[in-house]
Amino acid sequence: MTRYMTTTLLAQAEVAIALAEISEGVVPSAALLDALGIDRSGCEAINALLVSELPPFASIYLSLDGNIGGESQAEIAGFYRAISVKVPPNPDYLSSLLYLLGQIIKKEAEVVDGETARSRAIEIAKLTLLRQHIAPWLVPYLQRAEQIAGADASVWIALTLDLIASILESSEVPTPKQPIDEDLDQSQIESFANSVEFIDWITSPLLSGVIVAPSDLVSIAKSLGLATRIGRKRFVLEGLFQQGGRELLAAIGQFVAEQGDLYLSRSSEFEVLQSWSKRAIITHKRVLATLAPY
Numbered sequence: 001m002t003r004y005m006t007t008t009l010l011a012q013a014e015v016a017i018a019l020a021e022i023s024e025g026v027v028p029s030a031a032l033l034d035a036l037g038i039d040r041s042g043c044e045a046i047n048a049l050l051v052s053e054l055p056p057f058a059s060i061y062l063s064l065d066g067n068i069g070g071e072s073q074a075e076i077a078g079f080y081r082a083i084s085v086k087v088p089p090n091p092d093y094l095s096s097l098l099y100l101l102g103q104i105i106k107k108e109a110e111v112v113d114g115e116t117a118r119s120r121a122i123e124i125a126k127l128t129l130l131r132q133h134i135a136p137w138l139v140p141y142l143q144r145a146e147q148i149a150g151a152d153a154s155v156w157i158a159l160t161l162d163l164i165a166s167i168l169e170s171s172e173v174p175t176p177k178q179p180i181d182e183d184l185d186q187s188q189i190e191s192f193a194n195s196v197e198f199i200d201w202i203t204s205p206l207l208s209g210v211i212v213a214p215s216d217l218v219s220i221a222k223s224l225g226l227a228t229r230i231g232r233k234r235f236v237l238e239g240l241f242q243q244g245g246r247e248l249l250a251a252i253g254q255f256v257a258e259q260g261d262l263y264l265s266r267s268s269e270f271e272v273l274q275s276w277s278k279r280a281i282i283t284h285k286r287v288l289a290t291l292a293p294y
Helices: 003-023 030-036 040-052 058-062 070-082 094-110 116-169 179-186 195-202 214-224 233-264 272-291
Strands: none
Touching: 003 030, 003 040, 003 094, 003 116, 040 116, 058 070, 058 116, 070 094, 070 116, 094 116, 116 233, 116 272, 195 233, 195 272, 214 233, 233 272
16 A cells, blocks of 8 residues: 555544534544644534434434434444444444544555555455445535535535545446335336325335425415424324325425435536435325325
8 A cells, every 4th residue: 555545544534534523513633623624513413403403323224213222223233243342322323433443544554564454354345435434425415414514514524525535436346236126117206195195105215215304394384374283203294194185295295306406416526316316206206196196
């Protein structure tokens, strides 16, 4: 490994760990903040966004039920064990994943010349983690974060996306399709049977291709003149359906279409966004099919 490659890897590792700390609300040193181009107010905005609007657990976006835990979380825990690092309570949490990525990159930089097999094994672990457990959800997640947080979080978001892109660009192997995409390729566009089926679908990002934040529901309710409850998204959606089911479907249909366009805008840079756009299109068509009889 050349000195340039080692320096590049160490820089990537340092950035990954710094981004992890910032997402946890930990403010790095002034020198590191200056190097990253992030100010203290930006750090606060990022942490507030992750806490109040977009829960940063990979399993929410990679499991069919849209809940924390499950198979995805267990698989991520295996990466910690593989590099002899203690598994944190929530291994699929954003900061944990970025920290894990940084540690793997560090180990890759420490490989000495001649250890070809070890170098290759670490590289495969890094790319597998990124392709299967980070990029498939974090890229669209960060696009939504930028929509909601605006300029305050833009530098942190850009740095995180740049880190993902720089690692993916180092490999010529494309990101594999997720099984859900193959299923959707064969699926027929059917209307939602009832509000329960729709809520199950829209609150599962893996199915719907959209990430709904609490502020989105407040905004939609306000535009329709409906009252919103305080609670989980499912509870809020149930209340809104009781007040105006058809109007809510139409508003969410528009929201879904806009999300599909958002993903398409950067799909040439990040292949995973093509999948999210496809799922959003299918969801939009299902909403239109549900509205058609009215």
